[in-house]
Amino acid sequence: MMSIFFQNPTNYYKIILLHIEKISVPWSDSEIVVTGTFGAVKEDDTLICYGHLVNHPKYGRQFAAERYEQPAPSTEAGLVAYLAEKQFKGIGPKTAQRIVDRLGENAITKIIQDPTALTGLGLPNQVQTDLVSTLKQTYGMERVMLQLNAWHIPSRLASAIYQKYQGETLTKLAEDPYRLVSDVTGIGFRRADEIAAAQDFTAADPHRVRSAIRAAFDRLNNADGAVYTDVATLLPLTQHVLSEGVLFPVPDVAAITAVLKAMVQDKTIVSEHQRLYLTPYYEAEWQIASGLTKLAQADIHADWGMKKVAAAVTQVAKNIGVTYDTSQSAALTTALTQPVFLLTGGPGTGKTTVIRGLIGAYAQLHHVSLDPADYTDTPFPIQLAAPTGRAAKRMSELTGLPAGTIHRLLGLTGRDPGEMFTPPSPVSAQLVIIDEMSMVDMFLFRQLIKALTPGTQLVLVGDKDQLPSVGPGQVFADLLSSQTLPAAFLTKIHRQAAGSSIVQMAHDVNDGLVPPDLFTNHADRSFFRVAAEQVPNVVGQIVAKAAKKFDPLDIQVLAPMYRGPAGVTHLNDVLQDVLNPATPENSKEIVVGTTHYRIGDKVLQLVNDPEHNVFNGEIGKITSLTPAKQDPKHQDKLTVAYDETEVTYDRSDFNNITRAYCTTIHKAQGSEFPLVILPVVHEYGRMLERNLLYTAITRTEKLLILVGEESAVTAAIDRPGARRATTLDQRLLAQAHNGAGQATAAQPASDQAVQSASPAEPADQSASSAAVAGTSAAPERPAPPLTYAMILQHRIDPMIGMTGVTPAQFMPGHTPTEQAQEEEG
Ligand SMILES: Nc1ncnc2c1ncn2[C@@H]1O[C@H](COP(=O)(O)OP(=O)(O)OP(=O)(O)O)[C@@H](O)[C@H]1O
Numbered sequence: 010m011m012s013i014f015f016q017n018p019t020n021y022y023k024i025i026l027l028h029i030e031k032i033s034v035p036w037s038d039s040e041i042v043v044t045g046t047f048g049a050v051k052e053d054d055t056l057i058c059y060g061h062l063v064n065h066p067k068y069g070r071q072f073a074a075e076r077y078e079q080p081a082p083s084t085e086a087g088l089v090a091y092l093a094e095k096q097f098k099g100i101g102p103k104t105a106q107r108i109v110d111r112l113g114e115n116a117i118t119k120i121i122q123d124p125t126a127l128t129g130l131g132l133p134n135q136v137q138t139d140l141v142s143t144l145k146q147t148y149g150m151e152r153v154m155l156q157l158n159a160w161h162i163p164s165r166l167a168s169a170i171y172q173k174y175q176g177e178t179l180t181k182l183a184e185d186p187y188r189l190v191s192d193v194t195g196i197g198f199r200r201a202d203e204i205a206a207a208q209d210f211t212a213a214d215p216h217r218v219r220s221a222i223r224a225a226f227d228r229l230n231n232a233d234g235a236v237y238t239d240v241a242t243l244l245p246l247t248q249h250v251l252s253e254g255v256l257f258p259v260p261d262v263a264a265i266t267a268v269l270k271a272m273v274q275d276k277t278i279v280s281e282h283q284r285l286y287l288t289p290y291y292e293a294e295w296q297i298a299s300g301l302t303k304l305a306q307a308d309i310h311a312d313w314g315m316k317k318v319a320a321a322v323t324q325v326a327k328n329i330g331v332t333y334d335t336s337q338s339a340a341l342t343t344a345l346t347q348p349v350f351l352l353t354g355g356p357g358t359g360k361t362t363v364i365r366g367l368i369g370a371y372a373q374l375h376h377v378s379l380d381p382a383d384y385t386d387t388p389f390p391i392q393l394a395a396p397t398g399r400a401a402k403r404m405s406e407l408t409g410l411p412a413g414t415i416h417r418l419l420g421l422t423g424r425d426p427g428e429m430f431t432p433p434s435p436v437s438a439q440l441v442i443i444d445e446m447s448m449v450d451m452f453l454f455r456q457l458i459k460a461l462t463p464g465t466q467l468v469l470v471g472d473k474d475q476l477p478s479v480g481p482g483q484v485f486a487d488l489l490s491s492q493t494l495p496a497a498f499l500t501k502i503h504r505q506a507a508g509s510s511i512v513q514m515a516h517d518v519n520d521g522l523v524p525p526d527l528f529t530n531h532a533d534r535s536f537f538r539v540a541a542e543q544v545p546n547v548v549g550q551i552v553a554k555a556a557k558k559f560d561p562l563d564i565q566v567l568a569p570m571y572r573g574p575a576g577v578t579h580l581n582d583v584l585q586d587v588l589n590p591a592t593p594e595n596s597k598e599i600v601v602g603t604t605h606y607r608i609g610d611k612v613l614q615l616v617n618d619p620e621h622n623v624f625n626g627e628i629g630k631i632t633s634l635t636p637a638k639q640d641p642k643h644q645d646k647l648t649v650a651y652d653e654t655e656v657t658y659d660r661s662d663f664n665n666i667t668r669a670y671c672t673t674i675h676k677a678q679g680s681e682f683p684l685v686i687l688p689v690v691h692e693y694g695r696m697l698e699r700n701l702l703y704t705a706i707t708r709t710e711k712l713l714i715l716v717g718e719e720s721a722v723t724a725a726i727d728r729p730g731a732r733r734a735t736t737l738d739q740r741l742l743a744q745a746h747n748g749a750g751q752a753t754a755a756q757p758a759s760d761q762a763v764q765s766a767s768p769a770e771p772a773d774q775s776a777s778s779a780a781v782a783g784t785s786a787a788p789e790r791p792a793p794p795l796t797y798a799m800i801l802q803h804r805i806d807p808m809i810g811m812t813g814v815t816p817a818q819f820m821p822g823h824t825p826t827e828q829a830q831e832e833e834g
Contacts, residue, residue, distance in 0.1 A: 011052055014042070021154075021168045023047045027056065027072075034062050034072075045074030046164030048154035066638030076158040076167075085109050088116060097143060099136035118152070120144055145176055153178045160204050169193050183208060187220035198224040202254035212251075213260035218268040219277075221250040226287050230481045235734040236294060236451065237284040243269070284736065289430070290481065293455045297484070298740035300458035305349040305494055307463030313374060318342050325369035331362055340497035341366050344468050345374065351446075351488055351496035352470045355519060356707045357504025357512040360470050361407045363497075364442060367468065368408055371440055381411055392438040394418045396448040396478075398617075398624025400679030402652065404444045414624050415443065415453060416617045419460050423617030423625070429453070433460040445679045446471030450480025451737070474519050475704045476730075479675055483733045491741035509533055511713050515706045521699065523723050534713040541690040544575040545583045547716055551686055552670070553587050561588050562611060562628065565682035566671035567705050569696040575688050575717075577671045584670035585610065597634055599645045601663045608634050612649055613669035613676060614656075622654045626679055628669050629656075674705045685709040689717040689725065697725040 010028040017023075025043045029036070043058055050056060058074040065071050082088040092105035100108075107130055112119045119126045124141040132140070150171060156179055157167035170193055174181045181188065186204040189196040198220055205217060225246040229235045238246075244265060252259045269285075272278040279291040286294075322341050326333050333341065337359050344350040344367050354360050368391060372379050377390045384390075393412035395401040405412035416423050418441075420434035429452040441461065443449070446469045449457075461467060469485065477483040489496055504512045510531045517524040528536045539547045548566055555564050566584060571577045581604075589609045591598070598605045606612075614627045623629075629651035637645045648657045649666065658666060687705050689697070702725040706713060715722065 011050070011054065011056070013050070013052065021046045021048065021164075021171075023050070025050070025056075027058070030055070036062075042068065042071040043074050044071055045077065046154075046168045047074075047077060048151040050151075065643075066636065067643050075163055076161065077164075078155060078158060085114060088114060092116070092140075098139050099133065100140060104130075104132065117144055121152070150176075160207055162200070162204075166193065166195050169195065185216045186210070187216045190220055190224065198250055199253055202256060206254075206256035212257035213264040215268050215271065217254075217257075218247070218251070218260060218265055219272060221247050222265070222269060222272065222278075223287070224250045229734075230287070230290065233733065234450075234477055234479075234481050234483065236290045236482055237286045237734050237736060239283055239285060240266075240269070243285060284734075290451070293451050294735070294737045294740045297451065297455050297458055297737060298744045300455075300461075301349060301488075301494070301741065302744040303463050304458070304461060304465065304467055305347075307348050309348045309464060309466050311346045311374075311466075313346075315342070317374070318345055318370075321345070321370040321373045322366065324373060325366045328369055329362070329365055331366075333363075333366065334359070334501050334503075336497060336499055336501065337363050337366075340499065341370065343495045343497065345370055347466075347495045348463075349467045349494050350469070351485075351494055352468065352499070353473045353485070353489060353496070354499030355472055355474065355502070355512075355516050357502045357509070358499035359501075359503050360444075360472075360499060361404075362503070363499070364404075364444070364468075364470060365408055367442070368410065375439065377439070379410065388437045390439040392418060392436060392441045393444070394441070395444045395679060396453070397445070397626035397679040398614075399626045399628070400445040400448075401624070403679075403681070412444075414617060414619075415449065415457060416624070417619050419456050421456065421617075422619060429456060433457075435462065436460045436465070437462075438465060440466045440468070442468045442470065444470045446485040447473060447475045447483075448478050448678050449484055450478035451482030451484055451735075452480060454482075454484045472707070474700055475707065476675060476678060476700050477733060481733075482735055482737065484737060487735055487737035488741065491738035491745075493741045493745040511706065511709050515703060518699065518706060518726050519703045521726060521729065523726050527722065528719055533711060534709075534715070536719075537714065537716040538719060539716060541575055541692045541718065544688045544690055544716055545580060548580060548686060548688060549583045549587045551714060551716065552584055555684055555686075556588060559684050561670075562630065563683040564686065565677065565684065565708070566686045566688070567674050567677050567708065568671055568688055569674050569693045569701055569705075571673070573692050575690050575692050577673055580671035580688070581668040585668060588670060597636060597639075599634055599636055599647055599663075601660075604668060606631060606634065606647055606668075608632065611669045612666045613672055614649075614651070614666055615676075616665050618656075618665065621656045623651055623656050626676060627651050628672075628680075674701055674708075677708050678704060681708055681710045683710045684712045684714070686714045686716065689715060689721045691718060691721045691724070693721070697721060698728045698730040699726055700730040702726065 012026045013023055014026060015022075015024040023045065025047065026040055027043050028040055029038075032041070043056075043060075045058070045060065047056075057078040058072060059076050059078075060072055060074040063071055063073045082091045089102060089105045089109050092100055092108060093102045097105075108120075108127070109116050111130060112126055120141060121144055124137070127137050127140070153171055153176075154164075154167055157170060158164070162170065170182075170189065171178055173192055182204060186208065187198070187201045189201050189204070190198055201220060202217070205214070210217060222243065225243055226238070228246065228250075229238050229242070244262060247265050248259055248262070251257070251265075269278070273280045273285075276288055279286045279288050281291075319342070322333065322338060322345075325341075340350075340352055340363050344352065344363070352360055352363060368379065371377070371391065375390070378384075379391075381389055389411065391410065393401070393404050393408060393410055394415045394417070395404050395412065396415055398414055401412045401414050415421075418436055421428050433456045436457075443457070448471075469488065471485050473486045473489050477486065488494055489498075502512055502516060510526075511534055514524050514527065514534065528538070530536065537547055537551070552564060552566065566580055568575060568577045568580060573579070585605075585607075588611070589595070589607055591605070591607060595607055595609065598607055600606075608631050610631045612629055612631060614623050614625060614629070617624045629649040632648050632650045632655070634647040635645070637643045640646060645660045645663075646657055648655055685705070685708050689702070691697070702722070
């Protein structure tokens, strides 16, 4: 028996008062409040709930059910009574008895699966239709929820699954439980594997192997930023994924290879010259290359003659008050006259100064006003954008013009992964300038390119040596290394004139040099030699002292990773105690996992949220906080003040923020801070790479304090970051070799990039299965020496991790017997 206090019809969350028959936790009352996700339960139902006792701030002790079971009517009499209930209109005890006599104890399942099972029982049509639909709506869902519970799927995920597949849930999961991995956020290969095991799937079931191959790609694409892989890397990784599902033995290589071939055949995977791509990645590269080539070949009506351009540059230099150096002037001239232009350079080389000049000279040459007030009805002709909110804000401050995130420019929310695969809103601008290009991943860049119309000028600015994007690809580095687009590499340091030794140090580190004075203290930088275990304590002391001189928002500790004693999480614990300790005056807290938030805490926004005008990378301060027990609606709430906005978060949004006394170096990209404190210890392991150190150093505006082990710093400088496995540079070269006509042909309206790539990459798809099989139907197109050499230089040994596997195993028609013969022979 129960009373339902509350139910949310959209996610099946319910609060129920249950009369207790039996309970296994200490409880003295005869009733208990239970919360959780429940199917269509009724007041006289019996439920078995699994979960734990919790202490609700207002309502006290309750039982939080993680899953539940509902014993189905287990006797014919129970079933008759159930079907005779008033919810089934037109069915009384006699009709119910007839149904059960005909269909037996499994009557409900039989009716749901095949409504014609009721034919011949003399039920009026309307009664029959109502019965089937009520059973499907209620018992159908209930049955699904029960089954999902039986597979130990937590209620939250169970309701997400039901919402996705509705009445077809069990049929779809019987066919292929692995579809959950791509269809429902929060379900990975291992959980799908458990459902498969419960349904008697076999270890080498093609759905299972296919899903493991996708999971292996997913790890390579997202953890390593790779766009493609090869058989020798993919097979052992797939085996590793398969071995994580402890319920099955690991299938042999032949079974995996067979599925891999099938995936190539059905175009889930593209195989080209021994490289394997998930098709969307392959297509994205071609679409970027052909879209960019089209932009680069469009007429931008910039044929004023060099004299006029030079005059505009001179005028703008005068207005800004600089004398551009030779490469800066050349960069400006090219940017003004070319449809697509790339500008790269280290810190202080004048990238922003060139952008400012470009905007001024562009306005002069095109006779456009730079006053946003003149554009109330028409879009501003120059659009400035950057990948993070902070970088956009900086861009706006330095140029005096409006700037926003790329997401905002393209109308993307940042919340729905599907939006990267649907057409973006077109961008109506004459000139688009993107800063911090090294942070832009291939899918975001593809959306940008798709949103631009040929005739729009595009200027991409960044520092190619900084960390590549968090997402897959290394777009900016590839665009530059393809040498197919007009580009300028600024190398002369201008900021040094202001007396900064940090900028020079950054350039040295980037060149792989250990500056001789690296560990001596300067006015603007110092080094604290400490052992790894002392780092948290020493960083805490430095920050405590610095907080007397600096606004705590201007002090930024950076570390490469979250875990470990010198990792972001532990340093945040230490620094929160230093900068914002719990005191009797500041005792209100909201606890999220192991984090305790208090008023005054410095926090970082982790995702783009255009709705609230706050973006990934922005840092703010908690200004008010209401724990649930003090809120009239019993909800935890906290408000964060950012530079330009205030955002209130409730519990469902708490994952969007984290403490920011210390942040990862990746998250700090696109931002600069007056004081940077940078621990560097061997504990960071393989993350200690040159471009990571370089990126961290270049976040500093005024003062840099390094803390840690000298040998860890020199080790990082000695270790250049690995090149990501991408082929965008080759695609651009192929487009460039094809000329204007081919570039247009290479991007048909339907975005059939795979087929469209044919002129440049003959028989891409027909070569596919052959390449997996180890032969190449398509002759290897000789790549220009620079790009090809780069790829060779970083090429992974194709047989790494393949002990006991021979290349012959990938030959057509290979069977284990053949392999045995080859080995014996
Ligand atoms: N040609 C020049 N003559 C004199 N000063 C210059 C020149 N170019 C740039 N500067 C100055 O050098 C400093 C750095 O320039 P700028 O900010 O444009 O570089 P940046 O490449 O954008 O640097 P960062 O990537 O670190 O932001 C600025 O103070 C700028 O005014």
